[in-house]
Amino acid sequence: MSNPPLPPPQQPRPYQPGPQRPGPQRPGAQQPKGRRALPPSPFGLPGLPPAKSRKGLWIVVGIVAGVLLLVIVGVLLLVNLVGGSTRQAGDLADDFTRLVIAGDTDKAYNDYMDPSLKEQLSREDFASGVKSLQLDPSCTTAYDDLKVSTQNDNNIADVAGLIKCQGKDIEMVYRFAGKDELKLVTIKLRPKV
Template identity: 55%
Template sequence: MSSSQDPYQPGPTGSLPQQLPPPPEQPAPFGPAGGTGAEWAGPSKLPGELRGERPRPRSRRRLWIILGSIGAVLLLVVLGVVILVNVVGGAASQAKGLADDFTKKVIAGDTSAAYDDYLDPALQEQLSKEAFMSGVRSLGMDGSCRPAYNDVKVATDNGMKSAEVAGQIACTGKNVDLAYRFEGKDRLLMTSIKLRPAS
């Protein structure tokens, strides 16, 4: 008879029974030989994580928001300083320019134009043009005179600008001290003047 036999059925007499393959070996425990210990289970996985996948990097959005905020604040501070320097520097430069133009007219003997163009009407009421021209002539300034400004202060209060300029006019054989004050909203005009021989 040549019927196929079930592999687990004993065969004809004299033949060896077929055997199942041996079960796979289990890894040895970590504990001492023969003792109970935790079995090796591989790296722990988060729920939903597939084998062989790397964990996703943590989001750095919060860090970028903080760094961006700090950068924005620093940028505003720098812009504020630049604007302040330009405004103050611009006002100081304007005041020095007015003082220089006025002084050059006075040195050149163009005192009438200096009086009309630079003195505030309130100062003109206190100081007549004749008195002003006479005072400047008494200083004896000539073409050798050169102004130098060593102190320029500017300020703004409720839209009213003010500037104080002090220095000296150096002439051959003598020096003249000067001190001017300018005030105004749109245009600065001289509200105070001192020109006198240096002591």
């Protein structure tokens, strides 16, 4: 009698480390989309290496961004400071010249002239000098040069240009100076030759 063939002996499967999900597993459960299951690593070999830390990269990016931000803020402050001072000097020159053209020499003298200039130039001399120029409402101003600087904690604005009237041009040169408020310290108004 012959014996029926025996099935081959079953060998136990080797232990395979891999991600274990706690809790009950449902048959046919799927992993979230976008993630692929990693193949199990063979026994004795390590799994995937840990992800590289990008801490150093973020530190460098943060430093570069901080430096860029400081440069941008510095440039904006400088432009505002210089632009603001230049605008202020231009406005002072405009306001003073409008008063002179309108013949309001008392207001121009009182509001815009520095006490040191008032010592050198009396109100009467200033008024007679402006009157001799024979300015009229048709006169306009044109600035050739407007410079703003700081010397010994004093803000200085030099303004030069022309008062253009019908048939004549008047040369004007002003210097405003002061710490908090700019006042006229030098003035030259004369017909252009």
